[in-house]
Amino acid sequence: MRRRLPSIQALQCFEAAARHQSFTRAAQELALTQGAVSRQVAALEAFLGVALFRRTPHGMALTAAGADYARHVRQRLDALERDAVDVMGRRGQGDSLTLAAVPTFAARWLIPRLPDLAARQPGLLVHFETCTRPFLFADTGIDAAIWAGTPQQVQQWAGTRATHLMDEDVLPVCSPRLLPDGQPVTPEALARMPLLQQNTRPEAWRQWFDAQGVDAPQAMAGPRYELFSMQAAAAIAGLGVALMPTLLVQDELTRGALVVACPRPLKAQRAYYLVQPEGAEREALTRFKAWLIQLR
Structure with a gap:
């Protein structure tokens, strides 16, 4: 059966217009005239039988259907581009x-x-x-x-x-200059130090202190980071102690950029x-x- 698909050019024009909220800027990006972009989008709307844009006092805006469709079209065009680049790269x-x-x-x-x-x-x-x-x-x-x-x-x-x-095992690590005399500290002393937090693991420090039998009211306090690489960089900079998976900081520990703050590894739940x-x-x-x- 013949597929019911709009043209790639119409989809490219629509995606660019949706992203810029402007036919003029879409035309500039695609090296087309504003009229050509407008005609392609109109043809796409006719093909779908759905209005994708609506006029406003300040120009144009996506309809609800247009906004939803634009998101899907962008994903599909990105995937097609990746596939093409992949095939060209592999020849x-x-x-x-x-x-x-x-x-x-x-x-x-x-x-x-x-x-x-x-x-x-x-x-x-x-x-x-x-x-x-x-x-x-x-x-x-x-x-x-x-x-x-x-x-x-x-x-x-x-x-x-x-x-x-x-x-995964996790271990408290920090810059050597955070440790008194360069020696590891007890869990009780660690509870009084600045703690670095991981966005995706907000309970990690509390679980570690619970495993040590230590009351740590500030276990969930401190700056939060999206990635472990950011947390490691913050620890190296001396901003606090990071609870890091040991397999992710072997190089820093070997180089001495990080040291073990408290030698109490814990098998993580993850x-x-x-x-x-x-x-x-x-x-x-x-x-x-x-x-x-x-x-x-």
Whole structure:
């Protein structure tokens, strides 16, 4: 059956006009005339049978349907562009995989190990995107995600199945200049020091102090950071003590940029998982997953 699809040019014109809220600026971006953009959008509205824009006293604005459609069109055009760039880059050779990953884990643990994957699977390319929270695979071009979470959180990620990769130990670390005489401190002393917080793990310090049997009223106080790499940088700068997964700060500990503030590691409630959508598995993902599992 012939697909009922609008033209790519009409979608590009609509997406640009929706993003700029202006046919004129969309035309400038696309190197077209304002009239050409207007005609393409009008043709798209006629094809859909839905008004995508409405006139306002100050120009034009998206309708509710237009705003929703623009979001989906932008995602699809981005995916088409990625696919085209991927094919051009590979020139028809080998296979590729798009992986969403927790940024610091990817940068500090996974990517340094990719030369081994390249040696074992020279035709397999791995592209990376950022992932800090669950998302809908159907809305992306992502094949799988490496994600840190609790078993309960993984089970609640709808439409997916997960492979356990490794557990995680966390340890208090800080700049050596924060420690008196350069020596580790007790949990009681640590409770009085400035604590750095992780946005995605607001209970982490409280859980650590509870495991030590220490009352810490300020366990959830302190500046919050989105990424562990930011938290590590803040700790190196002397802003406070960070509760970091040990596998993410090995280099800093070896160099002495960070030191152990209190030698009491704790097995975190979270672990690292390879999460993928339910259904058929691409051969590229099968090969990558087999390599990843043998690293555990």
